Amino acid sequence: MAERKIKVIIAKPGLDGHDRGAKVVARALVEAGMEVVYLGLQQTPDAIVRAAVEEDADVIGLSILSGAHMSNFRKVRELMESSGLGDRLLTGGGIIPTKDQEELKKLGVGKVFGPGDDLQEIVEYIRVNARRVSG
């Protein structure tokens, strides 16, 4: 069989209706040959991580434009750890100030992207950093 496909969850947590960016990124990942489970708007951290468990996802990508990135990333990361998904990549994008990006890194969140970033860069980042094997 062909090489293992990278499975990515794309979700928008909380009260945030701007999903164009999430869709654009999802589409770019699909065009790069990944399998993207799109969860859509107004997701709770619980629902996101539950979906990631059932999908055995390699990557969770959050799109957050509401300003609530710290609490959402933190909560999702905690739930990932407690659900056995500690080895998976958590990444995302939105309007996220540089100083918060540093904080997020300390929480175990990967690189986060913002407006103007190159789609190919996002694709490559996920390709390189996605967990590949599981036991």
Next chain:
Amino acid sequence: MMHFRQGLWEEFFKGDRLACARLITAVENEPEALPEVLDKVIPAQKGGIRVGVTGPPGVGKSTVTAALARRAVQSGHAVGILAVDPTSPFSGGAFLGDRVRMQDLGDDHRVFIRSMASRGGHGGLSPATPYAADVLDAFGLDRIFIETVGVGQAELDVLDCSDLVVLILQPGTGDVIQALKAGITEAADLFLINKADLQGTETLLDSLRFLMDISPVRKGRPFPPILEASALLDKGMDAVSAEVERLIQDCVGSGRYREKRRSRLEQEIRSAIQRKLWDGYSMLAGADDAIRAAAEEMIEKSGSPYPYIRRACSRIRIQLAEERAGCDKKE
């Protein structure tokens, strides 16, 4: 040799959801794991019922599936959903969007939802879907909904994979001539006209009733029931769910369930033998190159492929005979 890390099977049988998810990943991606998975899960199955949900793109398969799943949970069932969406033939990627329509199931732990990309499957499912259903059955889920990609006329894999099939149609998508064509309409155990609040429902009903008039009995069974609903508004779905349950009882009671299971096993045996023989042949030194060279030669000489096929088959026969002789000697 065991394929999985230690403890995975114990976790699976204790009800760990990540272990279950991991096994589905294995049947999707690691063909060498399949024998171990089936060896473990088939003896553990408790007779989960597989309900196929199929129909053209956009008729509301995911919404109907969610509505049926919710009702099954309310009547005390543990529910699995396998939602298949198409793989791009160009990039190999897939946008799996069925969960968007299933949000209200998102926090119910009596439901396990898995999205699957259709990969190499051309019949509305992915090649691994039947095995994923086997895993969910052994996980203790007794109602397993299998939602196909949007299908047209003849994508019928769901028929082999499910115990019964719900075909969803919507108003405004065809006339009697469409309904008369062979294929998907013949596979249904239940016709559901979704979006029945829209114009054109009567026309579609007429077409289906006409089908029923001219063939009231199909393969010894009465014509499938025809129901109307509007799943998005949750109208009429109680009746649909009740009818699905009735069909399930009938399927089990009439022995059709057993027949379905037998034919699934037969098919697995056939396709596994095919795979094994093909793998054996293609591992012969340079089989792929030899086939390409032979095809080139056929083009040059306008030759038929059959002389080459006959020679290849006799090589396989000789190889099998040698293997058997080897086995006999060992014994």
